[in-house]
Amino acid sequence: MRNSAAAVWQTVHTERRHLAADLSDLDETQWAVPSLCPGWTVHDVLAHLVDTAQTGRVSFVRDLLAARMDFDHANEIGIARTRRDDPRDTLAAFMDTAHLTRTPPANLATRLVEAIVHGEDIRRPLGLRGSYPNRAVLQALAYQLRTRVSYGGDRERAAGLRLIDRGTGTSWGLGDDVEGDPLDLLVAVSGRPVGPERLAGSGAHRLIGAA
Missing domain, CATH: 3.30.1050.20 (Nonspecific Lipid-transfer Protein; Chain A)
Incomplete structure (x- = not known):
């Protein structure tokens, strides 16, 4: 299984472009559909993806300190920072980040988890079907299974x-x-x-x- 940094980023960039294409024709009602993330709409998840694509190691630590080490609160701050009034502007911002290779101080597999799982957070409630490279799904699954929930994984589940x-x-x-x-x-x-x-x-x- 190819799991080099270059292969991971190629997959992430491709999935960002695919998601942007899938969302290009949404109407106002669809943007407000609740996502699979509790309390977040489809628009909110997309804004989160914009924020995380723009977040590097230094800015991640800075934002977490500003949120008093509350990871969920840091995410909410990030959404508020990147979410535009018009969802189409948020989508345009997302398209502008598609090529970025910034990442928080975490295993690079988290970028695959984010691209795939958040892609499904958006697509499934909208009745859209995502198609992801099997190797990337397996790599993301293996990471989630070996990583504790407190570190962003799902080992306990x-x-x-x-x-x-x-x-x-x-x-x-x-x-x-x-x-x-x-x-x-x-x-x-x-x-x-x-x-x-x-x-x-x-x-x-x-x-x-x-x-």
Whole structure:
């Protein structure tokens, strides 16, 4: 699996452009649709993506200090800073950031998690279908499964579960089985709701309930 920095950024840049294209024709009502992120609309998530694309190591620390080390509050500040009155202007700003390679002081795999999971946060409520490189989804899933929630991962949500890629049989972890497509597994372990018809196995209800 190619997981070099260059390969990660190529995927992130491509996914940013794909998302921008998917959102180019939204109407006012669609921009206000609640995303899979509790309390955030589709427009809010896009503004968050603009903010994080512009955030480097120094500015991340600065913003976190300004938010008194409250990560969620720092995100809200970032959204307020980048969210335009007209969603089309926020979309234009997002397109302008598509090429950037800035990142907080974190594993580069977090950029894949952000591009894919936030892409689904936006697309799924709108009835849009995302298509992501399988290697990138698997890399993002592996990162989430080995990283604690306090560090932005989802290891605790998958504790006691054996996640299985229904297409290849590849598995992660030990415990009750949860079988699904890698993208649905990634979305679920990232704390987002996934329809029960998308996951199977004796542990599926536990993972769905943890979202």
